[in-house]
Amino acid sequence: MPASRIARRWLPTPDRLAETKGLRWLGHYLQPRPWLWVAHRRRVALGVAVGLAVGVIPLPLQMALAAVCALALRCNVAAAVAATWLTNPFTMFPIWGLALWLGSLVIGSGGVTAEPAVLALQWTAPATWWPAFKVWALDMGPALLVGLPLSGLVIGALAYVLIYVGWWWVIRFERRRRLRLRAARPRS
Numbered sequence: 001m002p003a004s005r006i007a008r009r010w011l012p013t014p015d016r017l018a019e020t021k022g023l024r025w026l027g028h029y030l031q032p033r034p035w036l037w038v039a040h041r042r043r044v045a046l047g048v049a050v051g052l053a054v055g056v057i058p059l060p061l062q063m064a065l066a067a068v069c070a071l072a073l074r075c076n077v078a079a080a081v082a083a084t085w086l087t088n089p090f091t092m093f094p095i096w097g098l099a100l101w102l103g104s105l106v107i108g109s110g111g112v113t114a115e116p117a118v119l120a121l122q123w124t125a126p127a128t129w130w131p132a133f134k135v136w137a138l139d140m141g142p143a144l145l146v147g148l149p150l151s152g153l154v155i156g157a158l159a160y161v162l163i164y165v166g167w168w169w170v171i172r173f174e175r176r177r178r179l180r181l182r183a184a185r186p187r188s
Contacts, residue, residue, distance in 0.1 A: 022064070029071075038181050039076070041171075045163040047076035051083025053156035057148050062087070083159070095151060102139060103147025103155070 047070050052064040062084040070080035087095060122128045 031162030041164060041167040043074075043076040044079045045160045045167065046073060047079030048083045048163050049156035049160035050075060051080035052086055052159050053152035054080070055084035055087045056099070056152040056155060058087075062150050094146075095155070096144070098154070099147030099151040101147065102150040103145070106146050106150065107142055 048070050050073060051066045054069055055062050059065060063081045066080040066084045067077050070077040122132075
């Protein structure tokens with residue numbers, strides 16, 4: 001099956017986005033602009049990269065921000081919106097771990113010192129939660145603020161390369177398969 005057909009099957013249509021609450025404006029904007037919706041290798045890869053780069057930063061309205069960035073960069077909007085779904089409670093810890101590691105590398109600190117603040121959290125005394133959270137956030141703050149955008153760029157760049165090369169491999173495999181079928185077909 002061609003890669004563009006697979007992408008068309010997985011990605012939502014502009015009509016479906018026009019029916020989705022909160023993304024109606026996007027569906028109506030995309031219907032007359034098919035070049036922002038076409039399942040092209042470069043546009044989809046860039047869309048996924050943009051969505052992942054925006055999605056790792058903990059912001060409200062990640063999908064809307066990814067859509068606006070995709071519109072500005074003229075890449076596949078559906079791929080950008082769908083890629084923001086990578087960040088969820090299960091993937092948050094590895095992504096933030098990467099962000100803390102990258103941030104501490106760039107800042108030059110000897111590592112993140114958030115362990116004492118996390119261990120100092122007393123679950124039976126809710127009044128101590130906010131002060132413990134403030135200490136924890138201040139310990140991690142600079143490394144996390146620098147590391148989150150960097151991890152978004154790293155994850156986005158890796159996703160771009162993986163999708164672009166993977167799509168190229170699928171196209172090459174399909175072409176070879178068609179050539180083999182054509183060569184094996186008896187000539188009349």
